[in-house]
Structures are given as C-alpha cells and as structure tokens.
Amino acid sequence: MALKTPQQYLDDLRKMNIELYMFGERIENYVDHPIIRPSINSMAMTYKLALDPEYEDIMTATSNLTGKKINRFTHLHQSTEDLVKKVKMQRLLGMKTGSCFQRCVGMDAFNAVYSTTYEIDQAYGTEYHKRFIKYMEYVQENDLAVDGCMTDARGDRSKSPSQQPDPDAYLHVVERREDGIVVRGCKLHQTGMINSHEILVMPNNSLKENEKEWAVCFAIPLDTPGMLYVYGRQASDTRKLEGGSIDVGNVNFGGQEVMAIFNDVFVPWERVFMDGETDFTTILVERFAGYHRQSYGGCKVGVGDALIGAAQAIADYQGVAKASHIKDKIIEMCHLNETLYACGIACSSEGRKTAAGNYLIDLLLANICKQNVTRFPYEIARIAQDIAGGYVGTMPSEKDFAHPKIGPLVKKYSTARSDIPAEHRQRMLRLIENITQGAAAVGYLTESMHGAGSPQAQRIMISRLVNLEQRKEQAEILCGIRENPDLDW
Numbered sequence: 025m026a027l028k029t030p031q032q033y034l035d036d037l038r039k040m041n042i043e044l045y046m047f048g049e050r051i052e053n054y055v056d057h058p059i060i061r062p063s064i065n066s067m068a069m070t071y072k073l074a075l076d077p078e079y080e081d082i083m084t085a086t087s088n089l090t091g092k093k094i095n096r097f098t099h100l101h102q103s104t105e106d107l108v109k110k111v112k113m114q115r116l117l118g119m120k121t122g123s124c125f126q127r128c129v130g131m132d133a134f135n136a137v138y139s140t141t142y143e144i145d146q147a148y149g150t151e152y153h154k155r156f157i158k159y160m161e162y163v164q165e166n167d168l169a170v171d172g173c174m175t176d177a178r179g180d181r182s183k184s185p186s187q188q189p190d191p192d193a194y195l196h197v198v199e200r201r202e203d204g205i206v207v208r209g210c211k212l213h214q215t216g217m218i219n220s221h222e223i224l225v226m227p228n229n230s231l232k233e234n235e236k237e238w239a240v241c242f243a244i245p246l247d248t249p250g251m252l253y254v255y256g257r258q259a260s261d262t263r264k265l266e267g268g269s270i271d272v273g274n275v276n277f278g279g280q281e282v283m284a285i286f287n288d289v290f291v292p293w294e295r296v297f298m299d300g301e302t303d304f305t306t307i308l309v310e311r312f313a314g315y316h317r318q319s320y321g322g323c324k325v326g327v328g329d330a331l332i333g334a335a336q337a338i339a340d341y342q343g344v345a346k347a348s349h350i351k352d353k354i355i356e357m358c359h360l361n362e363t364l365y366a367c368g369i370a371c372s373s374e375g376r377k378t379a380a381g382n383y384l385i386d387l388l389l390a391n392i393c394k395q396n397v398t399r400f401p402y403e404i405a406r407i408a409q410d411i412a413g414g415y416v417g418t419m420p421s422e423k424d425f426a427h428p429k430i431g432p433l434v435k436k437y438s439t440a441r442s443d444i445p446a447e448h449r450q451r452m453l454r455l456i457e458n459i460t461q462g463a464a465a466v467g468y469l470t471e472s473m474h475g476a477g478s479p480q481a482q483r484i485m486i487s488r489l490v491n492l493e494q495r496k497e498q499a500e501i502l503c504g505i506r507e508n509p510d511l512d513w
Contacts, residue, residue, distance in 0.1 A: 025165060026165060027071075027095060027167055028071050033167075034064070041247050044253045044254075045254050054218060063124075063277075066279065067125055067127055069117060070095070070117060070127045073117065073120070079116065085106065088381070088382075089160060089164065090161060097131045098134070098160070098164045101375075102381070104372060104375045107383055111368040115323070115326040115329070117323070117326060118322065118325060118327040122274050122459065124215060124280075124467030124468075126171075126216025127216065129215050130169065130170035130220065130224060131172075131315075132172055134163075134170070135311070135384075138157075141155075141298070143380070159295065163222070168222055170243070171216055173226065175212050175214075176209060176228040180193075184232060185229075192209050192210070194238050196237040197299070201290075204290055204291050204292040207242070208288050210284065210285050211284045211286070214284050218253055225244075226241050227239055227240060228309070235302055240300075241296070242296045243295050244289065248290075249289070251285070253282050254285070256282060258281075258463040258466050260272075260273075260462040266422075266423075270451055274455060279466055279467035310387065316476035317371075317393055317482065318371050318393060319476070320475065321393040321397070324472055325361055327459065327467070331357075331468075332358060337452050338412050339354070353407045356403075357407050364401075371389035374386035374389055394477070405468070408456050419450065420438075
C-alpha cells in the first residue's frame with residue numbers, strides 16, 4: 025500500500041473499537057463527533073497532500089528499509105536534506121490547516137528510537153533494533169499514523185519515579201511474562217492520539233539504575249485491551265456543537281490532546297524496544313525532544329502564516345491596511361515568524377549522521393529554535409489581536425446575526441468597509457480568536473510554551489551544549505591574556 029488515501033485513513037479509524045470518554049460520557053462514533061472530527065480532518069490532510077504531485081518532493085520519501093515510496097511522516101531521515109524537507113512539510117501543513125496536524129510526534133519518536141535501539145544493541149547484544157526495523161517496515165507499508173508517547177503524570181515533581189507514593193505516576197512494567205510485558209500508568213498531553221493507528225511509548229526522563237521498571241519503550245495498536253482514553257478540553261470547544269460555521273473560527277480543522285491510561289496493558293516481546301536499560305533513557309529523551317523542538321520551527325510557522333494572513337485580511341476589511349503603524353506591525357509578525365523558520369532550517373542543515381545511519385538535528389540549534397517558539401508566537405498573537413481590535417472579543421454570536429429582529433441591526437453596526445460583507449469581517453475575526461485564544465490556541469500558544477519540554481528544559485540543554493570555555497579562551501587570546509597560536513607567519 026505505502027501511501028493511504030484520506031478515505032482509507034478514515035475507514036481505518038472506523039474499524040477501531042476504543043474506549044474513549046468526553047464530558048463524562050463514553051463516545052462511540054468518535055470519527056463523526058463534531059468536536060473531534062476537525063482534528064481528524066487535520067491529520068487526513070497529511071494523507072491528501074502526500075498524493076498531490078505538487079507536494080510530492082516534501083510530502084514523500086524513499087524508504088531506506090524497503091526502497092519504496094512512503095509518506096515522509098513514516099520516514100527515517102537519511103540526510104540533512106531530509107531534515108530540511110521535514111520542516112518545509114510541517115510549515116505547509118500548518119498553513120493548510122491553521123492548526124496542529126498531530127502526526128509529527130510519531131515521526132520524531134521513530135527517529136529517536138531507531139538510533140537509540142541501535143546503540144543499546146551495540147552495548148548489550150540485545151535485539152531491540154532488529155525488532156524496531158521490523159516494526160517500521162510494518163508502519164511504512166501500511167502508512168500508519170503513530171502517536172509518540174512520552175509525558176507521564178509524574179506525581180510529585182520533587183521525587184523520582186521510584187520515590188513516588190504511587191508508582192503508577194510514571195508508566196512502568198508491572199509484570200514480565202514469557203510472551204511479553206504488562207504495563208501500567210498514564211501518558212498526558214497526547215497530541216492526536218485517538219486519530220492514530222498506533223502508540224509508540226518512551227520513558228519520560230533520566231532514570232537511576234534501580235528504576236529499570238520505568239525504562240520501557242514499546243508500540244501497541246490504539247485499541248489494545250486495557251487502554252482508556254479521556255479527551256482533553258479546549259477553549260470554546262462546545263461551539264462545534266452549535267451547528268454553525270462562523271463562531272468556530274476555523275471551519276474544518278482543529279487539534280486534539282488526550283489523556284491515555286494504560287490499565288495493565290499487555291505488550292508482546294516483538295513490540296518491546298527497551299526494557300530496563302536505564303543508562304539509555306537520557307539519550308532517548310534528549311533525541312526525541314531535539315527532533316520535536318526542530319518540528320516547532322515548521323508547524324508553528326505554518327500556523328503563524330495563517331494568522332498573519334488573517335491579520336492582513338482584517339486590516340483590509342476594516343479599512344486600516346494602508347496605515348503605516350499597521351504595515352509595521354504586519355512586518356514585525358513576518359519577521360518573528362521567519363526567524364522561527366530560520367531556526368528550524370538551521371538546526372536541520374547542521375544535522376549529523378548517527379551510528380544507526382539516520383540523521384539527527386543539531387541539538388543546540390534545535391533547543392534555540394524551541395526557546396524562540398516559547399516567545400515569538402505569543403507576540404505574533406498579541407499583534408494580531410491588536411490589529412483586530414476589541415471586537416474580536418465582544419462580537420455577538422452567529423445566531424444573533426441570523427435573528428429576524430436583531431440580526432439586521434447587528435449586521436448594520438458590524439459593517440466596516442461598505443464593499444466588504446459583514447460576514448467576511450465576522451469570519452476573519454473568529455479565525456483570529458480561534459488561533460489566539462480559542463480552541464487552536466492550545467496548539468499554537470500553550471503547546472509552544474510546554475510542548476517538547478518547558479522553556480527551562482531548553483535553557484538547561486543550551487547551557488550543556490554551548491561551549492563557554494572555548495569562547496572564554498578565544499576572548500583571552502584576543503585581548504592578549506593567552507598567546508595566539510594562529511600568528512605563525
């Protein structure tokens with residue numbers, strides 16, 4: 025198969041029998057649920073564009089495992105060019121959907137686990153890498169959407185996994201059997217989980233030698249027995265239940281975050297890729313985080329493109345597009361957005377080959393990228409709200425506009441330029457609201473802050489990776505404290 029159509033992807037989801045809860049009720053037909061379907065549409069776009077000849081170069085790749093044409097979301101990066109194309113693909117999809125399209129986490133997990141399992145096998149003579157290659161061939165051949173799963177509930181943050189009053193605060197192995205392992209715990213903030221075919225689980229943080237039960241990495245189908253899912257709330261999410269198309273802001277697309285509960289879930293050995301190798305947990309976590317921090321230099325930029333377009337449009341609709349201060353604000357939005365993109369391209373271009381053969385981004389620049397992402401989208405959003413004006417937060421509802429008595433009056437007093445329909449202004453303001461403070465703000469702002477690690481996590485990595493001593497020595501050479509070894513002429 026190699027490349028699925030959007031319809032085949034939707035058919036796959038309909039075949040799954042998962043135990044999903046939302047608002048305290050079990051959801052049976054989640055594919056057609058009005059709150060969930062926009063996020064499914066966003067992921068479906070990753071399948072649609074891969075079949076479009078216009079985007080073939082960035083949306084597809086040639087598998088290093090099978091030699092077949094595959095969706096780039098299932099690819100193991102084979103060059104810095106692959107890393108760059110990944111960022112370009114993410115920007116395209118962010119712009120096309122105006123939201124999180126949810127498939128990046130799995131791609132980043134693939135590449136982190138691939139290189140780490142190779143190194144574990146080299147150190148201990150295990151067969152994790154061989155298992156993972158077989159798994160990746162299955163994923164690529166069937167064009168599966170896989171959710172990378174890392175963040176644990178974590179309980180008391182001052183205590184390590186083994187010190188927690190409740191050992192389930194971090195997902196861990198509770199039983200080892202002849203045919204596999206049994207795990208228990210919870211993973212939070214799972215982007216696009218119920219839109220996926222499979223889950224690839226990784227440990228959350230560095231582990232001590234006595235914490236082997238928590239050092240576990242594996243993959244399971246979404247509908248594995250014992251799995252429970254709770255859908256996360258988003259701002260203004262129930263607007264999708266109202267039946268209109270204006271107040272939701274983004275008519276067709278959205279994001280998704282899920283709590284995944286592993287209630288004594290069995291995993292066969294052929295799906296286990298780490299079991300007790302605590303000395304490799306830090307490596308796996310840092311590589312996954314690095315790849316995902318690179319991703320934000322693409323996906324958040326694409327959503328930023330959509331928001332910049334909305335800001336330009338509303339400025340035009342309201343008759344202020346030619347004002348010098350408005351032009352300057354739009355320029356600032358573009359400057360910030362392109363700076364994020366430059367960081368994503370830079371850490372990709374400076375990538376290196378791992379021992380396993382796939383390519384890893386430059387970790388320092390990836391962390392610089394994500395550190396900027398914790399700030400710049402917030403400023404882009406602030407400027408968009410500034411340009412939009414106060415009406416973005418106080419505009420009457422779609423139903424008020426349609427009301428037989430007050431509708432004409434609301435429309436009359438909501439019109440700016442006489443040649444621009446009031447509905448156009450209404451829709452564009454709702455889109456700005458959606459991205460900056462509504463349902464999509466989870467993916468554009470909250471995720472920018474805490475996705476792929478908190479701002480402090482990036483600062484810690486930056487402090488580790490920047491060679492300050494080298495810079496200090498060079499300064500001492502320049503001012504004459506140290507002799508300059510280069511002056512040999």
